Amino acid sequence: MDAELYPYRSLRAGDIRFAYYRMGSGGPPIILLHGWPQTSHAWRRVAGLLSSAYDVVVPDLPGFGYTSKPDAGFDKKTIARRLREFAHGLGLSRVALAGHDLGGHVAYAYAAQWPEEVNNLIFIESSLPSFGQEEAMDVSKGGSWHFGFNMAGDISEELVRGREKLFVDHFMRREKVGLFDANSVSDADIEFYARALQRPGALRSSFSYYGTLPIDRSDNSVWGQTPLPMPVLAIGADWGYGAASEQTVRRVAKDVQGAVIERCGHYPAEERPDELARLIADFLAKTPSATHPAPQR
Amino acid sequence: MNSELKGFRHKLLRVGDVKIHAVVGGDGPPLVLLHGWPQTWWEWRRIMPVLAEHYTVVALDLRGAGHSDCPQSGYDKASLAEDVHGAMVVLGFSRYAVCGHDIGAMVALALAFTHRESVTRVAVLDAPMPGWSQWEANFADPMVWHFAFHMKRDLPERLIYGREFDYVSTFFADRTFNHGALPVEAVEIYARSMAQPGNTRGGLEWYRAFPVDHANALDWKRSPLTIPVLALGGDHRWGPKIVAMLEEFAGDVSGGSIRDCGHWMAEERPAETADALLKFFAQ
Numbered sequence: 001m002d003a004e005l006y007p008y009r010s011l012r013a014g015d016i017r018f019a020y021y022r023m024g025s026g027g028p029p030i031i032l033l034h035g036w037p038q039t040s041h042a043w044r045r046v047a048g049l050l051s052s053a054y055d056v057v058v059p060d061l062p063g064f065g066y067t068s069k070p071d072a073g074f075d076k077k078t079i080a081r082r083l084r085e086f087a088h089g090l091g092l093s094r095v096a097l098a099g100h101d102l103g104g105h106v107a108y109a110y111a112a113q114w115p116e117e118v119n120n121l122i123f124i125e126s127s128l129p130s131f132g133q134e135e136a137m138d139v140s141k142g143g144s145w146h147f148g149f150n151m152a153g154d155i156s157e158e159l160v161r162g163r164e165k166l167f168v169d170h171f172m173r174r175e176k177v178g179l180f181d182a183n184s185v186s187d188a189d190i191e192f193y194a195r196a197l198q199r200p201g202a203l204r205s206s207f208s209y210y211g212t213l214p215i216d217r218s219d220n221s222v223w224g225q226t227p228l229p230m231p232v233l234a235i236g237a238d239w240g241y242g243a244a245s246e247q248t249v250r251r252v253a254k255d256v257q258g259a260v261i262e263r264c265g266h267y268p269a270e271e272r273p274d275e276l277a278r279l280i281a282d283f284l285a286k287t288p289s290a291t292h293p294a295p296q297r
Numbered sequence: 298m299n300s301e302l303k304g305f306r307h308k309l310l311r312v313g314d315v316k317i318h319a320v321v322g323g324d325g326p327p328l329v330l331l332h333g334w335p336q337t338w339w340e341w342r343r344i345m346p347v348l349a350e351h352y353t354v355v356a357l358d359l360r361g362a363g364h365s366d367c368p369q370s371g372y373d374k375a376s377l378a379e380d381v382h383g384a385m386v387v388l389g390f391s392r393y394a395v396c397g398h399d400i401g402a403m404v405a406l407a408l409a410f411t412h413r414e415s416v417t418r419v420a421v422l423d424a425p426m427p428g429w430s431q432w433e434a435n436f437a438d439p440m441v442w443h444f445a446f447h448m449k450r451d452l453p454e455r456l457i458y459g460r461e462f463d464y465v466s467t468f469f470a471d472r473t474f475n476h477g478a479l480p481v482e483a484v485e486i487y488a489r490s491m492a493q494p495g496n497t498r499g500g501l502e503w504y505r506a507f508p509v510d511h512a513n514a515l516d517w518k519r520s521p522l523t524i525p526v527l528a529l530g531g532d533h534r535w536g537p538k539i540v541a542m543l544e545e546f547a548g549d550v551s552g553g554s555i556r557d558c559g560h561w562m563a564e565e566r567p568a569e570t571a572d573a574l575l576k577f578f579a580q
Contacts, residue, residue: 139445140433148442155467159456170452 006044008066013085019066020059020086024051028119029092030284031083032058032269035101035126037168037206039065039196041189042100045273050281054096059086061106063205065196074208075215076102080109084117096284098122100269102209104245105129105216108252111230112223120287121232122280123249125240125266129217131224132248136241144175150210157203164203165194177266180239184271220252228253231287235259235279240266257283300486302342304349305356309364312383315371318364319357319384323349326417327390328578329381330356333399333424334500335465337363337490339483340398343567344574351575352394357384359401361499363490372502373509374400374427378408382415394578396420398563400503403427403510406546409524410517420527420574421543421552423535423560427507428514429542443468447504454497461497462488474533474559475566483564514546522547527577531558531565551577 011018021040030050034042040058047056060067062082063074073079083106087095096119099107104126111118127133137147149156160167169190173182197203232253234246238260246258259279264272301307305322320338328348330341338356348354358365360380361372371377381404385393394417397405402424409419425435436444446453457464465488469479491497528543529552530536536554543550555573558566 138436139448140436143445145445145449148439148444149446151439152442152446155464158463158467159460163456166455174452 010066011086011089013089014082016062016068016070016082016086018059018062018068018086018089020057021047022058022090023047023056024054027052027054028096028284029055029057029094030096030098030280031087031092032056033061033083033097033099033103033106034058034064034269035099035103036209037171037197038101038193041065041192041196042267042269046269046277046280049273049277053281054284057087057090057092057095059083061103063202063208069199069201069205074205075212075219076105076109077113077216077219079106079209080113083110084114087117093117094119096120096122098124098280099126100124101126101266108228109216109219109223111228112220112226112252115229118230120230120284121228121253122235122283123232123245124235124268124276125237125245127241127244127248128220128224128252129213130220131251132244133213136244144177146171146175147210147213150207151213153211156207160197160203164197165190168193168197172267175266177237177240179265179267179271180237180263181271185267189270224252229255231255231257231283233257233259233279233283235261235268235276237264237266237268237272238262239264240268300339300342302345305345305354308388310357310384310387312380312387315360315366315368315380317357317360317366317380317384319355319388320345321353321355321388323352323354325352327385327388327393328352328354329385329393329395330354331359331381331395331397331401331404332356332362333397333401334362334503335468335491336399336487339363339486339490340561341563344563344571347567347571348574352578353390355385355388355390355393357381359404359503361502362496367495367499370502372499373506373513374403374407374503375411375510375513376506377404377503378411381408382412385415391415392417394418394420396422396574397424398422399424399560406543407510407513407517409522409526410514410546413522413524416524418525418527418578418580419522420529420577421539422562422570423530423539425535426514426542426546427510428518428546430545431538431542432511440472444504444507447501448507450505453501457491457497459492461492464488465491469561472534472560473565474531474557478565479561518546523549525577525580526550526552527573528552529562529570529573530554531560531562532556533558534560 532554
C-alpha cells in the first residue's frame with residue numbers, strides 16, 4: 001500500500017476526532033496501536049495480513065497523524081480512556097489490543113483499567129514505566145539519550161521543527177535499535193511520518209507522550225499490583241530491545257508468552273510484517289476470546 | 298564574541314598542536330579562569346577587573362570554544378587541563394591558582410590532580426564532578442537531560458545548527474535565578490561563538506568525554522588533593538551539594554552557597570563571587 005493512498009475514516013469520541021482505518025469484516029476485533037514517532041501508517045502491512053480473519057482497526061493516537069492534538073491529557077491513563085471511547089464509538093466493547101513502543105504503554109493502560117474489555121494483549125518492542133523502562137532511560141548504563149531530550153520541554157520542539165525528516169530518519173535508520181534493513185522502510189514512508197510531525201501541534205503532542213512518563217510511572221505502579229488476567233504475547237526484536245518486552249510484561253501479567261523476531265530492529269510491523277502477523281494470528285487462535293470470561297455487570 | 302575588556306590583552310598561545318586564546322591582565326601571582334558550557338572567557342568579564350587588582354588574571358578559551366582551536370580529539374578533562382597547563386607555561390608561569398566554572402570546574406579539578414606541583418589552590422564553581430559518588434545517579438536529574446543529548450554523536454550538531462541562540466538562551470534561562478544578569482546581548486555573544494564552524498562540536502565533545510573523565514577521576518580520588526579547595530555554588534543550583542561533593546576529592550575544602558544565585562555565578566552575583574574568590578586565594 002502506498003503512503004497516504006488508503007482511505008482514512010473519522011470518528012468523534014468525546015473531545016477527540018479520531019482518524020483511523022479499518023480492514024476486514026466479520027472476524028473478532030483487534031485494535032493496532034502505533035508507537036513514536038509514527039502513525040497508523042506503521043501497521044499498513046500487518047493490517048492487510050490480519051484482515052482475512054480479523055476486524056482490524058488502526059487509529060492514529062491522540063496527538064498523532066490526523067487525529068486531534070489536544071491541549072492536555074497525554075498521560076497514558078487519559079489516552080487509554082479516550083481510546084476506549086473511540087472503541088465504544090465503533091461498537092467494540094471487547095477487543096484484542098496490540099501496541100508497539102508507546103502504543104504498548106497505551107495498550108497496557110487500557111488493559112489494566114478495563115481488563116474485562118480486553119481479551120488479549122500483544123505488547124511489542126516496549127518497556128513499561130515503573131517496570132523496566134527506567135533501565136532503558138538510564139544513559140549512565142547504556143540507555144538512550146532521547147528520553148531526556150523528548151522530555152525537555154519547548155526546546156526539543158524548537159530544535160526539531162523543520163528537521164522532522166532528519167529526525168525520523170535518524171530514529172528509524174541510524175539509532176542503535178533502528179531498522180536491521182534500512183530499506184525495509186522507503187523514503188516515502190519516512191516522508192509520510194515527517195509530514196505528520198510537521199502539522200501544527202504534532203511535535204508538541206509527540207513530545208508530551210514523554211513529558212507525561214512520570215505520571216505514567218505512578219499510575220503503572222498502582223495498576224501493576226494486580227496482574228493482568230488476560231493472555232499476553234510479548235514480542236521483541238533482536239536488533240531492537242530484545243527480551244525487554246517480555247521482561248517488562250512478566251512483571252505485570254500472569255499468562256505471558258514471549259517471542260523474539262530475528263534480523264529485525266525496533267519496527268517489526270514494517271520490517272517483518274509477515275512474521276509479526278503470523279505471531280499475532282497464532283496467539284489469537286490459541287487464546288480465543290471465549291477463554292476469557294465475559295464481564296458480569 | 299571577540300569582546301574587549303579594558304586593561305586586558307588578547308593572546309593566541311601555541312600549546313602543543315593547538316592554539317589557545319587567552320585574555321591576560323593585572324598584576325600579582327597568576328590565577329587562571331576556566332569557563333564552562335555554553336560559554337567562553339567572556340563569562341568572567343564582570344569579575345576580572347577586581348581580581349586583576351591582586352592577580353595576574355588569565356581567562357582562556359578551552360579547546361573547542363571561543364577563539365581556541367577545535368581539533369578532532371583531546372576533549373577529556375585531563376587533556377583540556379594539559380592545554381591549560383601548557384598555556385600557563387608559555388606565559389611563563391610554573392605555579393598558579395585555578396578557578397573553574399561548570400565544565401571548566403571539571404578541568405580545574407583535573408588540572409589540580411595531574412599537575413599537583415603547579416596548582417597552588419583550586420576554586421570549583423557550580424558543577425557536578427566526574428568521579429563523584431553521585432555522578433551516574435545524577436544523570437537521572439531532569440535538569441541535566443542535556444548530558445545525554447550532548448553525548449549523542451552528530452545529531453545534536455544538526456539540530457542546534459542555525460538555532461544556537463534559541464538553544465543557548467533557553468539553556469541559560471532554565472538555570473538562572475537572577476535573570477537580569479544575562480541580557481540578550483551577552484547571550485548573543487555566546488551563541489555567535491557557538492555558531493563558528495567547529496565550536497558547536499567542540500563544546501559537545503566535552504560531554505562525549507564524560508566516561509573517560511569519570512574513570513580518570515575515580516582513579517585520581519584515591520590520592521586526595523592536599524591543597525586548599527574552594528567549592529562554591531549558586532544556592533539554586535549546586536551550592537547545597539558542592540562542599541560534600543568536593544570532600545570526596547580533597548582534605549581541605551571550604552565554601553558553600555551564594556544566595557539568590559543560579560548556575561551563572563560570575564554573571565549573576567559577580568560581587569559576591571569575586572569576594573569569595575579573593576578571600577580564598579588571599580589565605
